[in-house]
Amino acid sequence: MDRIIDLRSDTVTVPTEKMRDVMRDALVGDDVLGEDPTVQKLEAMAAERFGKEKGLFVTSGTMANQVTVMTLCRRGDQIIVHNNSHIHNLEVGGLASTCSVQPRAIYAPGGAYNLEELDREIHFPDIQRAPTTLICLENSFDLNRGLAVPREHIQEICALAKKRSVNTYMDGARVFNAAIALGTTVEQLTKGVNVVATCLSKGLGCPVGSLIMGDSAFIDEARRMRQRVGGGWRQAGILAAAGILALEEMVDRLAEDHEKARTLARGLIELGFGVDPEQVQTNIIHVDLTPVGLDSAGFSNALAQLGVKIKSVGPREFRMVTHKDIHDEDIPVVMEKLKICMGRLKT
């Protein structure tokens, strides 16, 4: 059997040899006591990269989201989220159960809120209404599409939030992908957003870890909230060492993943699959099987048997995610197997 080509997600990436070397050699200490020099270095690097005062290293994107909301909001507050966002849909109801906030989900095609609607949904507290205290953004938007939300839209939201005295938070699990797609830096792209988080364990190839960046008072309190949810860790420098290497060496290469996604998308379109090339902006391709008359569960199972893994994301939709462990020479192999699979399922 050929090697498995795993296009389900960029979370399947494995650490490079160099990453494993720096992890083995990392200087470590007890991070709960504030004594891990490698964690401190990573947090300072991340803060600088994003143009924020301080950073906090946490276990996962989900923990970054939950800790941020716990820190910024009080019990019973309303927070605004995209209807399709990870924080709203894929965190086991954490906004309700862990953070005790009331999410108001707004339809936001392409990750862009309608500003008038957003303004209307920001509530001041009165005898009946919960106060709105946070607007959440996601960039890249929609883990099944990876759309890059432009800086201009983020600036408009930040201006409105400021006018209405509401905080802004960006779940930037893949914000480096978004910034590269838009030809800007993460600092520029997230300017004005109060708090930003990003994941190290997706396209950047780290085994574990996410980062939250914000002002000093926020991060000090977020550190306490991290402790509350059991996220205080001890010699975490072993993991932070991988994060430092990722920020130094793994960011620019994300452009190669975007290129591979575009190549794959062109091939899929030639084979008759439904792909909107305008929507292939980063490393995620959303594919509609309707034009080829197949269903996604059957198709993904059959393709897996040929050694190519994809993720079914609807009855007739799947996604493909390119990443560092998908090589250029894998693309024609994927194309060949897609063809074989279609042929088999159609007969």
Ligand SMILES: Cc1ncc(COP(=O)(O)O)c(C=O)c1O
């Ligand atoms: C946009 C977004 N936010 C948050 C997360 C959660 O990250 P983690 O799996 O590290 O908890 C993901 C994971 O795919 C994501 O795509």
